[in-house]
Amino acid sequence: MNAIYPQARNTDLVVQDMPGEVLVYDLSSNKAHCLNETSAFVWKSCDGTNSIEDILTMLEKNSGGKIDENLVWLAIDQLSEKGLLQAGTTKRFEGKSRRDVLKKIGMASVIALPVIASLVAPRNALASLSCACTSNANCTGKTGCSSTTNCNLGVGGQCQP
Amino acid sequence: MHFYAFESYGVGIRIDSNRKQIIDRVRRIAEVSLLGGLTDIEPDKATQIFKILKEKDQLKLYLNGEDLADTSFPKAFYNYFESRLRVIVAEYAKDLVFVHAGVIGWKGKGILFPADSFQGKTTLVAALVRRGATYYSDDYAILDQNGLVHPFPRKLSIRDPKREFSRSNVAAKSLGGLTGDVPLPVSAVILTRFRKDGNWKPKILSSARGIMQIIPQAIPVRANTELTLKVLKTVANRAIIAKSLRGDTKFCLDEIICFLEKF
Numbered sequence: 232m233n234a235i236y237p238q239a240r241n242t243d244l245v246v247q248d249m250p251g252e253v254l255v256y257d258l259s260s261n262k263a264h265c266l267n268e269t270s271a272f273v274w275k276s277c278d279g280t281n282s283i284e285d286i287l288t289m290l291e292k293n294s295g296g297k298i299d300e301n302l303v304w305l306a307i308d309q310l311s312e313k314g315l316l317q318a319g320t321t322k323r324f325e326g327k328s329r330r331d332v333l334k335k336i337g338m339a340s341v342i343a344l345p346v347i348a349s350l351v352a353p354r355n356a357l358a359s360l361s362c363a364c365t366s367n368a369n370c371t372g373k374t375g376c377s378s379t380t381n382c383n384l385g386v387g388g389q390c391q392p
Numbered sequence: 393m394h395f396y397a398f399e400s401y402g403v404g405i406r407i408d409s410n411r412k413q414i415i416d417r418v419r420r421i422a423e424v425s426l427l428g429g430l431t432d433i434e435p436d437k438a439t440q441i442f443k444i445l446k447e448k449d450q451l452k453l454y455l456n457g458e459d460l461a462d463t464s465f466p467k468a469f470y471n472y473f474e475s476r477l478r479v480i481v482a483e484y485a486k487d488l489v490f491v492h493a494g495v496i497g498w499k500g501k502g503i504l505f506p507a508d509s510f511q512g513k514t515t516l517v518a519a520l521v522r523r524g525a526t527y528y529s530d531d532y533a534i535l536d537q538n539g540l541v542h543p544f545p546r547k548l549s550i551r552d553p554k555r556e557f558s559r560s561n562v563a564a565k566s567l568g569g570l571t572g573d574v575p576l577p578v579s580a581v582i583l584t585r586f587r588k589d590g591n592w593k594p595k596i597l598s599s600a601r602g603i604m605q606i607i608p609q610a611i612p613v614r615a616n617t618e619l620t621l622k623v624l625k626t627v628a629n630r631a632i633i634a635k636s637l638r639g640d641t642k643f644c645l646d647e648i649i650c651f652l653e654k655f
Contacts, residue, residue, distance in 0.1 A: 245617050247625050252600035254625075256617050263607050265600045350604060352613045362509055363475040365453075365461040365468050388468025 237286075237307055238279035238317045257314060261352045264313055270345040273306035274315060283307070294342045301335045306345035313347055362390040397438050398422065398430040401534075402486025405477070406438035411446050418444065418473065425474045426481060427546060440480050444473070455480070482532060482611040488542075489616075489623040492609040493533040495541055497526035498652050502541040502576035504533045504631075505584060506609040512586035512641070514548050516648075518567055519641045521548075523649060527564035528572045532611075537619075539626035540575035578627045579655045581606065582648075583635040590637030592644040594651055599625070602633025631655075 243258040253271035255264045266274060272293060276286045287303050304323040311320040324332045336344070364370050364382035370390035371380075383391050394415045397406040400422070407422075409415050423430060443454040451469040453461040453476070460476060463469050482490035493506040494513035498520070507513050514530040521527045529544040536542065547561035564571045582594070583605050597605065603624045607613055613620045632655055638644045 245621055247600075247603075247621050249598070249600040249603075249625065249628070252598055254600045254603055254621065256613075256621060258617060261614055263604055263613075265604045348601070348604060350607065353608050361471075361475040361478075363468075363471040365463040365465065365472045369461065369472065382468075384463065384465040384468045388463075388465065388471050 235282050236279050237277040237281075237283070237310075237320050239274050239277040239310075240315055240317055244315075255315060256352075260314065262313075263350050263352060264315065265348040267343055267346045269302070269343050270306050270309065270347050273303060273345060274310050277307075277310070277316060279317075290342070296342075298342065299336045301332070302342075302344065305332055305336065309345055309347050313349060315347075364388045364390050395435055396422075397433050397435040399433045399437075400426045400430050400481050401488060403440060403481050403484045404433055404438040405440045405442070405480065406435050407442045407444065409444040409446070411444075414444050414446060417470065418442075421470060421474050422477060425478055425546075427544065440484065442473070442477070478531075479611065483615045484612070485534075487537060487619070489535045489620050490611045491533040491535060491606060492531070492611065494530050495528035495533045495544075496520050497528055497572045497576050500576065501579035501652075501655065502528070502533075503652060504541065504578055504581045506533070506581065506606050507583070507585055508609070511584075512638075514550055515586070515641055516584070516638075518548050518550060518562070519645050520649070521564050521567045521569035523645065524569070526570045526572045527567075528576070533578075535578070535623050535627060536575065537623055537626065539578055539623065539630055541578050542575045543572040545571045578631045580652060581627065581631050581633045582651075583633070584638050586639070586641075587637045588639065590639045592636050592638045592647045592651075594634040594636040597633045597635055599628035599633065602635075603628055605633070605635065 245256040247254040251268050253266040255266060272290060273286055276289055283303055287298060287300050291298050308322045308324050310316050311322055365388050367380060367382050370382050381391060383389050393408050393410060394412045395406055395408045396415050396419050407418050441456055445452045449464045451463060451466060453473055455476065461469060461472050491506050493504045494517035496503050496517055505513050505516060517530045527545055530548045531546055532544045534542040534544050547563050549559045550562050551559050581602060606624055610620050
């Protein structure tokens with residue numbers, strides 16, 4: 232992987248294009264990611280042949296204004312952190328706070344900052360279902376129930392405080 | 393060994409047991425829990441195999457060889473079995489996506505309230521049914537590939553407000569409501585949970601953000617990711633997705649109904 236020509240991961244992903252956003256589900260980690268328009272644009276431009284400069288040029292053309300190169304790098308860093316780029320992508324802002332990064336980019340950008348919201352799909356479907364149980368072990372990780380530790384057999388088996 | 397093999401929503405299930413009485417009991421449980429519609433199948437056609445063993449006073453439950461439960465409390469055991477049975481059907485249903493949600497029909501439109509347990513889904517659904525909504529489910533929204541929601545009208549499991557874990561099963565009819573019997577297009581997905589001091593202030597989410605919020609309640613998201621996301625996208629393309637806390641239903645119901653009227 233050449234760090235100057237980032238490449239989007241294309242395996243074990245389910246991708247759904249939505250208006251202004253892209254939803255990406257990573258089958259290997261069972262994480263869902265919601266990419267805003269800027270992140271999605273950069274991600275889709277990472278085909279292994281476009282350089283950061285190329286992506287910047289395309290982004291500027293698409294938005295119709297001048298954009299700081301650091302904004303592309305911010306998107307690349309986030310995509311890399313989320314595992315949505317091929318392994319080995321160099322990060323520019325590793326170890327830097329978001330505030331420092333935003334200072335570098337400045338607030339005059341004509342487009343939205345890249346944002347990726349993520350969540351892990353529940354490991355076990357039961358986590359979001361009934362609080363029925365036969366032992367305390369059945370209650371572990373049940374976020375929807377009143378308690379995650381105790382199974383009250385006296386009420387027919389319910390996880391509760 | 394005795395067995396009962398059946399299909400429900402396209403999922404082939406077999407239950408093996410060393411006691412015939414247990415098979416008779418779980419058969420009745422399956423019929424009630426999955427609202428009938430069970431079709432007997434050849435035992436080797438089943439893909440999900442439960443095994444229930446009774447040894448002395450202990451009941452043991454296995455699913456596909458995995459040890460799930462072991463107890464001497466029959467009521468707890470069969471409640472747990474029922475919940476696992478419904479999860480298995482919900483997770484592997486053919487061409488359908490089960491979302492943990494309350495569902496009503498409102499003037500011909502399907503309204504979904506996805507939420508964890510103990511977030512007041514049933515209370516809200518029951519209150520809306522009392523106000524003229526058609527009852528579809530207090531448990532699952534069953535979504536097909538056209539984005540239609542199908543009825544799953546188990547009796548509403550209403551909790552006793554004084555005893556949190558005590559429930560009674562109530563038919564929609566006894567609340568003065570009708571039960572839906574045809575699939576409806578989904579026009580709104582409302583992500584709401586009860587909080588004592590919560591105010592009803594719905595915020596419309598983008599389609600992708602909305603789907604992200606529904607994913608934790610989408611049972612087959614891991615087992616069948618592609619179908620799940622495809623169906624949720626179809627729903628999101630047509631429906632609004634809104635999020636809000638809410639307080640006591642009696643204080644916010646008018647506002648919720650007013651909101652539903654807009655879509």
